[in-house]
Amino acid sequence: MKKISYTLTLLTLVSITLTSCKKFLEREPFGKTGKNTLFETVNGAKLAINGSYNVMLNYYKNEFGMYADVASDNLIRGTSSTVMLPQFNFQSIIGDDAFAVGHIWLNIYEAINNVNNVLNAIPELKTKFPDQTKTLDSLTAQGLVMRALCHFDLSRIYAQPYNYTADASHLGIPVLTKTPSPGELVPRKAMKQTYDQILLDLNNALPLLQQYANHTTPSTISYQAALALLSRVYLYQGDWEKSVANATLVINDNRNHLAVAADYKYVFLVGGNKPESIFELTNSGLSASSTNIYTVFSDTTNASYLISAKAKFLFDDDDIRLTNMFLTPKNGNNKGRLITTKYADGRVSALKPPLIQIIRLSELYLNRAEANWNLKKYPEAAEDLRIISQRAHPTKTITINYGSAADLYKQIADERNRELCFEGHRLFDIVRRKEPLIRGSDCNATVCSLTYPNDKFILPIPGKEAEANKAIIQNPGFN
Structure with a gap:
C-alpha cells in the first residue's frame, strides 16, 4: 500500500495497556468501530491518554532510550553484546526496519498517532459533555505536551540539530497533527517548521495545565513538566533567554527541590511523588x-x-x-x-x-547554566554548576573556579554528563554543541571518533517508510 499509515495501537480497556501493530505501513490507523467506541465517553478519552503514556514508555525503555548513550563516548561494548550494535558502530542502514532504525520511527509515530486521535476527538466530546470541559482540557494539555515531546525526540534521531544550518532550513521530520488519509503523501518539514510545531504545542498546553494540573505526581504531565521541556527545547534551539526563563520558573517553584545526597538513588529506583522528578514514565x-x-x-x-x-x-x-x-x-x-x-x-x-526519568530538576539547573554561559553571565552559570556539584559532594564545600570562559564551559559540559549520563542525552548534547565525538582509549567499536558535521550523527529514514511514502527525502549518506 503506497502510503504512510501511522498505526494507532488499540487500547485493551481492562488492563489499560496497548497492543503494538508491527506492520506499520500496512495497517489502517484505527478500526472504525474501535475508535468510535473508545471516544464515545470522556472515560474513553482518559483511557486513551493513559494508553499514550504507555506507548511513550515503550519507546523510551527500548532503542530510543538507549541510543544517545550507546552511540556516544560513555559506553563500550560488553563481551556478548548484539543489541543496537549497528548504532554503536555507526553502521545503521535504511533496511534496518526490524531493529533500531525502524523501531524508533514506528514506536514514536505510534505514540503521536494515539495522541492525535485523542486530541481530534475532544472537540466533539466537549459538545456532548459540556460539564466535563475541565477534564477534557486536562487531557488536551497532556496530549499537546506528549505530541511535542514525540516530535522533538524524532527530530533528535532522524534530523541534524536545529543549528545545523543558520536558518534551520534543513530537513526535519514529518509533522503530524492528524492521521494521514489513505494514499496521502507526507513530506518532511524543515527543522524550523518542526520546532515551530513543538513550541506551539508546548505553549498552547501551558494555560490549560496552569489551571488544574500542578505538579502532584511526576507520572502525569504537569505545568512544571511543560515549562521544563520548553527549557530543554529552547536550549537546543539556541534561544538562551527563553531557556533560562523557563528553567527559572521550575527551579523557583516550591513544589520542586533537589533530592538530598542520601536519597539520590531513589530518584531512579522508587516510583511515586519525588520533588526532583518533573516528569517520569512509570513501568507498573x-x-x-x-x-x-x-x-x-x-x-x-x-x-x-x-x-x-x-x-x-x-x-x-x-x-x-x-x-x-x-x-x-x-x-x-x-x-x-x-x-x-x-x-x-x-x-x-x-x-x-519501576520507572524511566524523562526530565529532572537537576537538568533545569544545567540548562540554565549553559544558557547563561552563552549569554556571558558567567557568575550565574557557575553558581548553578556549583549547586549540582555540591549535591554530589555532600562532605565537601564546592567552589567553582575557572580561568577562562572556555574553561567554565567545559566544566558545565562535563557536569552535565556526570549528572545526566545514561538518561538519553550524551550524543544529542555533543551534536547540538557542534563538537566531535571522541571515544576513549578502551573504545571497542569500529568507529572511535567522528568529526562535526557528520552524516552518521543521525539515523536514516527507515526503508519501508521511504518506499511507501514517495514524498520522503532520505538523509544524506544513506542509499
Whole structure:
C-alpha cells in the first residue's frame, strides 16, 4: 500500500495497556468501530491518554532510550553484546526496519498517532459533555505536551540539530497533527517548521495545565513538566533567554527541590511523588526483557554495554553519583567492569523496573547554566554548576573556579554528563554543541571518533517508510 499509515495501537480497556501493530505501513490507523467506541465517553478519552503514556514508555525503555548513550563516548561494548550494535558502530542502514532504525520511527509515530486521535476527538466530546470541559482540557494539555515531546525526540534521531544550518532550513521530520488519509503523501518539514510545531504545542498546553494540573505526581504531565521541556527545547534551539526563563520558573517553584545526597538513588529506583522528578514514565507491572534498557544497561550478568574509562574518569572518588549509581559486578560476563544502576539495582531479574526519568530538576539547573554561559553571565552559570556539584559532594564545600570562559564551559559540559549520563542525552548534547565525538582509549567499536558535521550523527529514514511514502527525502549518506 503506497502510503504512510501511522498505526494507532488499540487500547485493551481492562488492563489499560496497548497492543503494538508491527506492520506499520500496512495497517489502517484505527478500526472504525474501535475508535468510535473508545471516544464515545470522556472515560474513553482518559483511557486513551493513559494508553499514550504507555506507548511513550515503550519507546523510551527500548532503542530510543538507549541510543544517545550507546552511540556516544560513555559506553563500550560488553563481551556478548548484539543489541543496537549497528548504532554503536555507526553502521545503521535504511533496511534496518526490524531493529533500531525502524523501531524508533514506528514506536514514536505510534505514540503521536494515539495522541492525535485523542486530541481530534475532544472537540466533539466537549459538545456532548459540556460539564466535563475541565477534564477534557486536562487531557488536551497532556496530549499537546506528549505530541511535542514525540516530535522533538524524532527530530533528535532522524534530523541534524536545529543549528545545523543558520536558518534551520534543513530537513526535519514529518509533522503530524492528524492521521494521514489513505494514499496521502507526507513530506518532511524543515527543522524550523518542526520546532515551530513543538513550541506551539508546548505553549498552547501551558494555560490549560496552569489551571488544574500542578505538579502532584511526576507520572502525569504537569505545568512544571511543560515549562521544563520548553527549557530543554529552547536550549537546543539556541534561544538562551527563553531557556533560562523557563528553567527559572521550575527551579523557583516550591513544589520542586533537589533530592538530598542520601536519597539520590531513589530518584531512579522508587516510583511515586519525588520533588526532583518533573516528569517520569512509570513501568507498573512490566518486567524487563533481554533487549530493553533495564537489562541492556543495568543487569549485573547480562548488561550489553559497560561504562567507558573516559566516562568513569569524569567522576571524583567521593562523588555520590559514582558511589551510588554504578556497580562493579563480581561475576558473570561483566565481572570487573562498571554498569549503571539508574534502571535497576543490578539484579533486573529480581526487581520489576519501576520507572524511566524523562526530565529532572537537576537538568533545569544545567540548562540554565549553559544558557547563561552563552549569554556571558558567567557568575550565574557557575553558581548553578556549583549547586549540582555540591549535591554530589555532600562532605565537601564546592567552589567553582575557572580561568577562562572556555574553561567554565567545559566544566558545565562535563557536569552535565556526570549528572545526566545514561538518561538519553550524551550524543544529542555533543551534536547540538557542534563538537566531535571522541571515544576513549578502551573504545571497542569500529568507529572511535567522528568529526562535526557528520552524516552518521543521525539515523536514516527507515526503508519501508521511504518506499511507501514517495514524498520522503532520505538523509544524506544513506542509499
